[in-house]
Amino acid sequence: MTQARFQVWRGNSSGGKLVDYSTEISEGMVVLDAIHQIQATQANDLAVRWNCKAGKCGSCSAEINGQPRLMCMTRLNELDLGEPVTVEPMRAFPPVRDLVTDVSWNFRVKKQIKKFKPRPPDAPDGTWRMQQEDVDRVQEYRKCIECFLCQDVCHVLRDHQLHEEFVGPRYLVYTAALEMHPLDTEDRLSELRKAHGIGYCNITKCCTNVCPESIRITDNAIIPLKERVMDDAFDPLVKLIGLMTKKVAGP
Amino acid sequence: MGDYQTHEYDVLVIGAGGAGLRAAIEAAAQGTTVGLVCKSLLGKAHTVMAEGGVAAALANVDDRDNWKVHFTDTLRGGQYLNNWRMAELHAKEAPDRVRELEAWGAMFDRTPDGRILQRNFGGHKYPRLAHVGDRTGLEMIRTLQDHGIHQGIEVHMEVTVTTLLKDGDRIAGAFAYDRERGRFRLFRARAIVLATGGIGRAFRITSNSWEYTGDGQSLAYHAGAALQDMEFVQFHPTGMVWPPSVRGILVTEGVRGEGGVLLNSKGERFMFQDIPENYRAQTADTPEEGWRYTQGDKNARRPPELLTRDHVARCIMREVREGRGSPHGGVFLDIAQIKEKLPKAAEHIKKKLPSMYHQFKQLADIDITTTPMEIGPTTHYVMGGVRVDGDTQMSTVSGLFAAGEVAAGLHGANRLGGNSLSDLLVFGRRAGEYAARFAKDHQPGRINSEEVEAAGREALAPFDRSGGESAYQVQHELQDMMQDLVGIVRVEKEMERAAEGLGALWQRAAKTTVVGNREYNPGWHTALDLKALLTVSEAIVRSALARKESRGGHFRDDFPAKDPAYQTFNCVVEKGLDGGMRLRKEPIPELRPDLKAIVDELK
Ligand SMILES: Cc1cc2nc3c(=O)[nH]c(=O)nc-3n(C[C@H](O)[C@H](O)[C@H](O)COP(=O)(O)OP(=O)(O)OC[C@H]3O[C@@H](n4cnc5c(N)ncnc54)[C@H](O)[C@@H]3O)c2cc1C
Ligand code: SF4
Ligand code: SF4
Numbered sequence: 001m002t003q004a005r006f007q008v009w010r011g012n013s014s015g016g017k018l019v020d021y022s023t024e025i026s027e028g029m030v031v032l033d034a035i036h037q038i039q040a041t042q043a044n045d046l047a048v049r050w051n052c053k054a055g056k057c058g059s060c061s062a063e064i065n066g067q068p069r070l071m072c073m074t075r076l077n078e079l080d081l082g083e084p085v086t087v088e089p090m091r092a093f094p095p096v097r098d099l100v101t102d103v104s105w106n107f108r109v110k111k112q113i114k115k116f117k118p119r120p121p122d123a124p125d126g127t128w129r130m131q132q133e134d135v136d137r138v139q140e141y142r143k144c145i146e147c148f149l150c151q152d153v154c155h156v157l158r159d160h161q162l163h164e165e166f167v168g169p170r171y172l173v174y175t176a177a178l179e180m181h182p183l184d185t186e187d188r189l190s191e192l193r194k195a196h197g198i199g200y201c202n203i204t205k206c207c208t209n210v211c212p213e214s215i216r217i218t219d220n221a222i223i224p225l226k227e228r229v230m231d232d233a234f235d236p237l238v239k240l241i242g243l244m245t246k247k248v249a250g251p
Numbered sequence: 252m253g254d255y256q257t258h259e260y261d262v263l264v265i266g267a268g269g270a271g272l273r274a275a276i277e278a279a280a281q282g283t284t285v286g287l288v289c290k291s292l293l294g295k296a297h298t299v300m301a302e303g304g305v306a307a308a309l310a311n312v313d314d315r316d317n318w319k320v321h322f323t324d325t326l327r328g329g330q331y332l333n334n335w336r337m338a339e340l341h342a343k344e345a346p347d348r349v350r351e352l353e354a355w356g357a358m359f360d361r362t363p364d365g366r367i368l369q370r371n372f373g374g375h376k377y378p379r380l381a382h383v384g385d386r387t388g389l390e391m392i393r394t395l396q397d398h399g400i401h402q403g404i405e406v407h408m409e410v411t412v413t414t415l416l417k418d419g420d421r422i423a424g425a426f427a428y429d430r431e432r433g434r435f436r437l438f439r440a441r442a443i444v445l446a447t448g449g450i451g452r453a454f455r456i457t458s459n460s461w462e463y464t465g466d467g468q469s470l471a472y473h474a475g476a477a478l479q480d481m482e483f484v485q486f487h488p489t490g491m492v493w494p495p496s497v498r499g500i501l502v503t504e505g506v507r508g509e510g511g512v513l514l515n516s517k518g519e520r521f522m523f524q525d526i527p528e529n530y531r532a533q534t535a536d537t538p539e540e541g542w543r544y545t546q547g548d549k550n551a552r553r554p555p556e557l558l559t560r561d562h563v564a565r566c567i568m569r570e571v572r573e574g575r576g577s578p579h580g581g582v583f584l585d586i587a588q589i590k591e592k593l594p595k596a597a598e599h600i601k602k603k604l605p606s607m608y609h610q611f612k613q614l615a616d617i618d619i620t621t622t623p624m625e626i627g628p629t630t631h632y633v634m635g636g637v638r639v640d641g642d643t644q645m646s647t648v649s650g651l652f653a654a655g656e657v658a659a660g661l662h663g664a665n666r667l668g669g670n671s672l673s674d675l676l677v678f679g680r681r682a683g684e685y686a687a688r689f690a691k692d693h694q695p696g697r698i699n700s701e702e703v704e705a706a707g708r709e710a711l712a713p714f715d716r717s718g719g720e721s722a723y724q725v726q727h728e729l730q731d732m733m734q735d736l737v738g739i740v741r742v743e744k745e746m747e748r749a750a751e752g753l754g755a756l757w758q759r760a761a762k763t764t765v766v767g768n769r770e771y772n773p774g775w776h777t778a779l780d781l782k783a784l785l786t787v788s789e790a791i792v793r794s795a796l797a798r799k800e801s802r803g804g805h806f807r808d809d810f811p812a813k814d815p816a817y818q819t820f821n822c823v824v825e826k827g828l829d830g831g832m833r834l835r836k837e838p839i840p841e842l843r844p845d846l847k848a849i850v851d852e853l854k
């Protein structure tokens with residue numbers, strides 16, 4: 001049994017600081033275990049969110065040694081325990097208390113995105129037919145556990161605070177899942193361009209790098225959406241030009 | 252006690268897992284105003300963790316399947332203590348509830364002809380579980396959440412209900428605090444649906460999260476409702492055992508459904524050595540036949556690894572006790588061996604069981620495509636809960652409904668895998684519908700302000716005390732005691748000790764003190780949860796003492812056999828007039844003749 005040192009951010013919306021703790025660690029422990037141990041024995045009121053402890057619910061997001069990660073999936077043996085491990089809340093969101101942040105903005109954003117609207121059923125019993133190849137792509141987006149780590153790391157939100165103009169990578173993935181759903185008939189492209197601000201994304205891929213579900217956010221969700229938005233934006237023009245050339249070239 | 256914010260709804264749904272969301276969606280569809288409260292953020296409830304699938308007799312993979320087979324499988328698995336009306340409705344309605352999810356955007360894995368794919372699971376005669384790899388719960392909760400947020404439901408996240416309020420015999424509202432500020436909330440409602448999930452946190456080794464402190468069972472009990480079948484706790488046979496910090500985390504039954512086998516330290520497939528009589532005709536004779544079953548051969552019978560969970564868990568315990576366990580006190584679960592039979596086995600495993608692959612790789616440094624896993628039983632699910640009417644889901648308190656894991660009846664003595672997710676959909680919808688009807692037929696109840704004051708005082712009491720121990724300490728000791736004395740193998744003497752131990756723990760809980768203030772203070776929340784944990788633990792111990800036989804999830808070493816005399820009743824507990832817990836044996840109504848004919852035919 002060895003001791004490891006931690007510096008955990010303690011505070012609330014009016015401010016806070018890193019506080020030193022040291023706790024015993026054993027084989028296989030993750031950062032969340034250490035936080036729980038500190039909570040049970042030294043700081044009963046240490047605020048932290050968690051549910052599944054297995055990387056499935058996306059509750060325990062934090063910044064560990066400055067890296068946005070899930071605490072329950074970060075093994076202590078991958079960290080340098082020679083130094084204190086810092087554990088801080090996600091910085092792109094307002095602090096509530098200790099490691100808990102106010103992520104309510106995310107839930108409001110989701111509500112603004114038009115919901116799923118399927119085409120009429122394919123079969124008389126009210127069901128649809130879809131091939132596995134067609135659902136594979138969308139299943140990738142639907143792996144999202146809403147940990148909001150991608151939102152935390154995106155500079156448009158984190159540094160530029162453009163929460164009112166840009167929905168962030170999580171909701172681009174969400175929109176992609178709806179837009180590329182084989183049954184969906186809704187059109188979300190004009191909002192994407194305007195209210196949801198897809199143009200703010202300059203494809204830095206920071207979001208992809210932190211996604212614990214390994215969703216290729218930029219390559220597989222954002223870029224295809226950007227392409228669709230472009231096609232859609234240019235489409236009327238293209239059509240018009242098509243018509244004109246037809247006329248000119250007419251008999 | 253300070254002031255509180257008041258909200259008023261026709262229907263208040265407590266809990267935002269699959270059952271709560273489905274209930275809220277239905278109540279809103281019926282035109283009532285709906286409030287939804289949950290302890291965590293939306294989308295983080297336990298349902299998100301479900302892995303293997305949702306059971307429904309869609310007959311997409313095997314056209315011999317139908318509701319009658321699902322119904323009899325459920326009764327057989329539940330050892331005939333089930334509320335048969337619920338088992339009937341569940342089997343009949345589950346297919347529609349699953350198809351409805353697809354209409355709301357869910358994307359299940361597909362059959363070659365483009366329909367919803369179904370997989371094998373323990374106790375289900377045919378491949379019946381619609382699934383998305385091993386993250387079915389995520390798909391389900393996200394579908395319900397994303398649909399639900401557009402239905403006009405008001406959601407209160409991170410709000411915990413501590414007390415139900417009544418007007419005479421009927422429900423009138425709920426008292427709660429919000430985690431963020433620690434402020435109080437009063438919810439007035441014409442009808443309330445409890446959808447709060449389970450009790451796993453009463454035990455040390457569990458697959459359940461901090462939320463599973465038995466709140467709904469306890470809220471209902473203290474409001475005068477009856478609880479039923481509380482002796483039946485499901486210990487899932489396959490939880491992780493190593494390293495210690497992940498002990499209890501679930502390994503889905505889907506691993507066995509895909510051909511994974513259980514081995515002891517001698518490399519023996521010990522499950523072949525003990526096949527219960529009532530399952531013999533349905534179980535494979537040889538490993539080879541079992542393998543064919545997992546690969547979809549309709550003429551093969553299932554391997555013994557897919558017998559019901561209670562039985563598999565006990566076989567594992569036996570291997571460990573008799574010295575044939577793995578190095579860390581479990582046995583081996585080997586999916587890697589399918590490479591002898593399947594080309595590209597590693598890819599297949601990663602495709603079918605992605606989160607298991609990920610979980611072991613990241614948390615245990617084990618690659619399941621090459622190395623067997625070490626697994627052992629973990630506290631997983633409670634079959635018992637609030638006693639409800641099979642059709643309406645109303646409890647014995649007027650206007651108080653319950654659905655999902657918090658309710659009892661569907662699963663009897665043992666739940667089949669996959670039957671929970673379908674339970675949430677079928678009975679969540681029913682609870683929502685009947686709660687809405689109740690709300691339309693009744694005026695709001697009167698709220699007694701003294702009761703509200705008392706609830707507030709009770710919630711703040713831990714701050715007023717000083718010098719007591721921390722709630723975590725009491726919680727850990729309770730978990731150790733329940734695990735050791737009321738776990739998988741039970742005997743009278745040990746349970747008597749647990750009953751006494753509970754008395755002492757109640758007293759200690761009443762003296763716990765908290766540090767810090769009311770803002771997002773988990774120490775305080777843990778102190779408040781103790782009441783529920785102790786209440787459900789007491790219900791489990793008393794019911795387990797009363798059932799002097801072994802059946803389903805309840806195994807008594809001093810009464811190891813099943814006793815037909817105990818097949819005729821459910822154990823029911825209620826709060827007596829003196830405030831103490833009362834137990835009675837409630838006779839099970841006779842099976843309706845047409846259902847009995849089905850059971851006899853499909854025996
Ligand atoms: C790891 C794992 C895997 C599983 N896999 C499967 C599977 O493959 N198939 C299957 O059928 N079943 C499976 N199960 C079981 C199934 O997931 C659960 O039984 C089911 O999800 C419970 O759903 P629920 O809606 O009843 O409750 P939950 O989803 O647990 O929701 C409970 C809700 O109630 C809220 N709540 C609780 N107390 C309060 C309170 N006091 N005040 C306010 N809100 C409160 C919580 O915050 C939460 O929102 C699995 C379970 C686990 C743990
Ligand atoms: S790729 Fe786009 S969305 Fe992702 S972090 Fe960079 S700017 Fe943000
Ligand atoms: S896309 Fe990835 S990083 Fe972003 S919220 Fe979803 S799971 Fe988290």
Ligand code: FES
Nearest residue numbers: 051052053058072
């Ligand atoms: S606790 Fe669920 S992702 Fe970490």
